[in-house]
Amino acid sequence: MAAAAEGGRHDQGMALRKAEESAARRCEAARWLRQMEAAAAESLPERPSEEEFCVALRNGLVLCNVLNHVNPGAVPKVVENPIVAVQSSDVAAQSAIQYFENMRNFLVAVSEMNLLTFEASDIEKGGSSMKVVDCILCLKAYHEWKLSGGIGIWRYGGIVKIASSSKRLPSYSSRGGGSADLNQQMLEFVHLLSEVSLEESRVGESQHSLFQQFVLRVVRAFLQEWGEAEGLPLDDMVLETILEQACKEFTILLASHRNQVRSLLRKMMKDENGAHSKQELIEVISKSMKETSECFLTSLRLPCGRRKQLDDGGGLEHQQEELEKLKVSFNEMKLQVESTRSQWEEDLRRLESYFEAHNHNAYHKLLEENRKLYNQVQDLKGSIRVYCRVKPFLKMQTDQRSTVDHIGENGEIMIVNPQKQGKEGRKMFSFNKIFGPNASQSEVFADTQPLIRSVMDGYNVCIFAYGQTGSGKTYTMSGPDITTEETWGVNYRSLNDLFAISQNRADTTTYDVKVQMIEIYNEQVRDLLMVDGANKRYPFGCKILM
Numbered sequence: 001m002a003a004a005a006e007g008g009r010h011d012q013g014m015a016l017r018k019a020e021e022s023a024a025r026r027c028e029a030a031r032w033l034r035q036m037e038a039a040a041a042e043s044l045p046e047r048p049s050e051e052e053f054c055v056a057l058r059n060g061l062v063l064c065n066v067l068n069h070v071n072p073g074a075v076p077k078v079v080e081n082p083i084v085a086v087q088s089s090d091v092a093a094q095s096a097i098q099y100f101e102n103m104r105n106f107l108v109a110v111s112e113m114n115l116l117t118f119e120a121s122d123i124e125k126g127g128s129s130m131k132v133v134d135c136i137l138c139l140k141a142y143h144e145w146k147l148s149g150g151i152g153i154w155r156y157g158g159i160v161k162i163a164s165s166s167k168r169l170p171s172y173s174s175r176g177g178g179s180a181d182l183n184q185q186m187l188e189f190v191h192l193l194s195e196v197s198l199e200e201s202r203v204g205e206s207q208h209s210l211f212q213q214f215v216l217r218v219v220r221a222f223l224q225e226w227g228e229a230e231g232l233p234l235d236d237m238v239l240e241t242i243l244e245q246a247c248k249e250f251t252i253l254l255a256s257h258r259n260q261v262r263s264l265l266r267k268m269m270k271d272e273n274g275a276h277s278k279q280e281l282i283e284v285i286s287k288s289m290k291e292t293s294e295c296f297l298t299s300l301r302l303p304c305g306r307r308k309q310l311d312d313g314g315g316l317e318h319q320q321e322e323l324e325k326l327k328v329s330f331n332e333m334k335l336q337v338e339s340t341r342s343q344w345e346e347d348l349r350r351l352e353s354y355f356e357a358h359n360h361n362a363y364h365k366l367l368e369e370n371r372k373l374y375n376q377v378q379d380l381k382g383s384i385r386v387y388c389r390v391k392p393f394l395k396m397q398t399d400q401r402s403t404v405d406h407i408g409e410n411g412e413i414m415i416v417n418p419q420k421q422g423k424e425g426r427k428m429f430s431f432n433k434i435f436g437p438n439a440s441q442s443e444v445f446a447d448t449q450p451l452i453r454s455v456m457d458g459y460n461v462c463i464f465a466y467g468q469t470g471s472g473k474t475y476t477m478s479g480p481d482i483t484t485e486e487t488w489g490v491n492y493r494s495l496n497d498l499f500a501i502s503q504n505r506a507d508t509t510t511y512d513v514k515v516q517m518i519e520i521y522n523e524q525v526r527d528l529l530m531v532d533g534a535n536k537r538y539p540f541g542c543k544i545l546m
């Protein structure tokens with residue numbers, strides 16, 4: 001109950017405020033009419049009731065006169081009959097007709113000026129005086145705008161008027177004005193259109209920026225919601241580039257269409273053959289607007305999730321289809337690129353392994369040939385070579401008479417036996433080469449060294465020293481001091497080369513090196529590396545390599 005009472009009080013308060021508001025507006029309208037028309041001051045009170053207000057204006061006289069003050073000639077014929085309190089029924093009927101003519105002329109003129117208007121019945125008893133008040137206040141605002149120079153944009157209750165200078169204000173005449181007046185209006189319109197261009201371009205720039213931001217957000221939100229655009233390369237940069245381009249094109253289109261409209265209107269104005277109705281003018285403008293919007297939609301080319309709301313011409317639907325096609329073709333292309341890439345990778349792998357195998361084979365073939373040639377040379381030099389080294393006299397030796405008479409260049413050596421005479425006392429021996437008493441360890445090894453490579457190529461090689469006790473076998477094969485490389489004998493030098501070649505060929509060949517040391521003495525063969533003395537003697541089941 002309390003709530004209902006509260007609601008009722010609230011409604012009463014609202015109604016009171018509305019009544020106060022409409023009374024204030026009515027008083028404002030009455031004050032202005034009284035200022036504009038002296039006759040109104042007599043018939044219209046300064047603070048009239050609704051009834052008083054309607055009665056004072058019902059004959060249309062005040063309204064027509066005021067309108068003619070605002071826009072001279074707007075109502076060419078005004079019925080000036082005085083208000084008579086008591087009339088005969090005939091006179092009253094005639095007056096009513098004349099007054100109705102005033103009211104009709106007023107309403108037509110106001111309507112042609114594109115101002116707010118009302119129905120004739122609104123001013124009759126039981127009508128809505130609010131609309132009458134609105135019409136008068138609208139006329140008042142228009143009048144004030146004209147007085148202030150009529151420059152810029154004027155708005156009142158949804159009505160918009162644009163003008164640039166007081167000299168060329170749009171002049172609205174009554175319906176009977178003819179084509180000349182209409183053409184004048186259109187020329188004015190064209191003039192105003194070009195005048196507002198500057199203002200438009202300034203506003204356009206900020207609108208462009210706002211529009212761009214707005215569309216960017218819409219599209220991003222849409223793509224997030226859509227989720228199917230993952231495969232498309234629509235990152236922020238791409239989107240912004242597309243939209244920026246679309247906005248630029250839209251701006252250019254707008255400017256172009258504005259110019260088109262302007263030139264079309266100018267052409268129409270110059271066409272003196274006939275008048276052009278307002279309907280024709282509107283048709284031209286709306287056609288141009290439609291073209292602009294279609295061009296923009298075509299140039300934008302973006303999907304829109306709310307297409308049903310926005311697209312009543314099927315343009316966005318077409319864009320959506322195009323996008324779907326693009327997406328399918330993009331995915332196909334992506335698959336094709338993937339497949340081509342894996343094909344290339346496979347081809348590359350095959351080529352690599354082919355060249356690797358080819359190189360490997362070629363290398364081995366070359367190596368084999370090289371080995372063959374090398375070992376053929378070794379064979380030609382002789383598969384069994386015998387060298388002779390002449391031991392020098394040691395410092396401790398007192399008798400230093402030599403038995404070597406002569407050493408030839410081709411491996412001959414002449415030995416002298418002083419105890420025999422003649423031919424028996426001189427004997428000539430031939431070897432592959434003779435090393436004299438001054439030959440160094442490295443000179444002796446130089447002739448043996450090529451055979452070490454033959455070992456690494458898989459050939460069997462045997463180097464051994466032969467001679468009586470104390471003749472220098474150990475000196476030649478091992479050397480007097482193994483700590484000094486210069487004095488190394490054939491064995492150490494051979495092993496050194498063997499491991500060096502093994503390392504050089506590590507990329508292609510793996511070598512397994514084994515060593516065995518045996519002694520043959522008094523027809524007994526002993527394994528020198530065996531710790532176990534019992535097994536030292538031959539046979540111990542091993543192969544002699546060197």
Ligand SMILES: Nc1ncnc2c1ncn2[C@@H]1O[C@H](COP(=O)(O)OP(=O)(O)OP(=O)(O)O)[C@@H](O)[C@H]1O
Nearest residue numbers: 390391392467468469470471472473474475476480
């Ligand atoms: N070319 C040489 N230059 C200098 N000294 C040498 C040369 N050949 C051998 N000698 C010296 O002669 C001595 C005997 O040599 P070595 O021990 O090499 O003989 P061997 O043939 O091995 O004897 P064995 O068969 O008894 O073992 C050693 O003192 C060695 O240093």
